[in-house]
Amino acid sequence: YNWYFSLDRSGRPLVEPYNIFSYTFTTMAFGQLSLATGNQEYADIAKKTFEIILSKVSNPKGKWNKLHPGTRNLKNFALPMILCNLA
16 A cells, blocks of 8 residues: 555656655545446555545655754645545
8 A cells, every 4th residue: 555656667666655645646546446347446445545645644745744844834735635636
């Protein structure tokens, strides 16, 4: 359940799975794939990935957070926007 944003041609990761948006795109894709095929496994993958997204909401980029310590918090609307789209 690590979803990578960038892969090489053979499928090997080029960038660590830091980007929560990879998880949202994956959830959308597996949700649609489960609807198209009727395959419950795809629905389960979508649900599990969505649970991972919810666990990352307070710190979407984890240890790769780029905020500078000691400065004011920034208001980022990217995550609420993509979660609305996903929901």
